[in-house]
Amino acid sequence: MTQQLPRPAARPISIKRPLLGFGVVAGPLYVSVALAQAFTREGFDLTRHPWSFLANGDLGWIQTANFVVTALATIACAAGLRRSLSPGRGAQWAPRLVGAFGAGMIGAAIFPADPAMGFPAGTPEGPGAITLSGILHLAIGGVGFLCMVAACYVMASRFAGEGRRGWAGYSRVTGTLFLGAFVGIASGGGVAWANLAFVAGILAIWSWLSLVSLKLFRDDA
Known part of the structure; x- marks a missing residue:
């Protein structure tokens, strides 16, 4: 009787890499869709209008969908971070903070910013009427932005503990720049330098x- 050799154990399928892949594409997707609208929608001015304004008007559904799709990709990325970083420093908080940022984008989609400063086309100049939706948009978005700033610092601590000084420094600089850009637009909305600085912060x-x-x-390859 022929003796059968034991079959090799099947290698478990890891979902970390696909989940992290969502984090790779989330930003380029969001930025590409937002900029495409910014350069084509009538009356939109990058020096005066934040990207959130794009959720208003007849074509506002495009930016709303952009918020939701990017948010879901970011939340999936957070799940990938949790699996990739565990165990170790930041394994709990970095994914939570990135996930909270994604959840904040969903909130921003549910509660759009108020039309103002001449956008969408036909809107009177000036700050415009303040509604509950606009207040919630600012509040939820602000919390999400601060969570992302904190995620940068948490990851900086993680990288520093691993001796990856370049990544640690890059994370700290990015978090600081984004925090400064957020403070600038929160205190100087409608001012050209503040809006452009915030665009740079979003890109960063x-x-x-x-x-x-x-x-x-790549580390998980």
């Missing part, structure tokens, strides 16, 4: 999430 924070996700994706 999404680039950071994409690059960190890509690094962890």
Whole structure:
């Protein structure tokens, strides 16, 4: 009788890499869709209007969908971070903070910003009427932004503990820049420098999430 050799144990399928992949693409997707609208929608001015205003008007559903899809990708990324970082420093808080940022985007989609400063086309100039939706949009968005700033610092601590000084410094700088950009637009909304600085901050924070996700994706290969 022929003796059968034992079959090799099946290698467990890891979902960390697909989840981290969502973090790689979330930022480029959000930025591409938002900028495409910013350059094509009538009356929108990057020096005066935050991207949240794009959720208003007949085509506002595009930015609302952009918020939701990007939020879901960010939350999936947070799940990937939890699996990739565990165990170790920041394994609990970094995913929670990134996930909270994603949840904040869903809240921002549910409660759109108030039309103001001439956008969408036909809206009177000036700050416009303040509604509960607009207040909740600012509050929820603000909490999400601060969570992302904190995530940068948590990951900086993680990288520093691993001796990755470059990544630690990059994370601290990104968190600080994004915090400064947020404070600037919160205190000087409608001012060109504040809006442009916030655009730069948005680009910086999404680039950071994409690059960190890509690094962890490759580390798990």
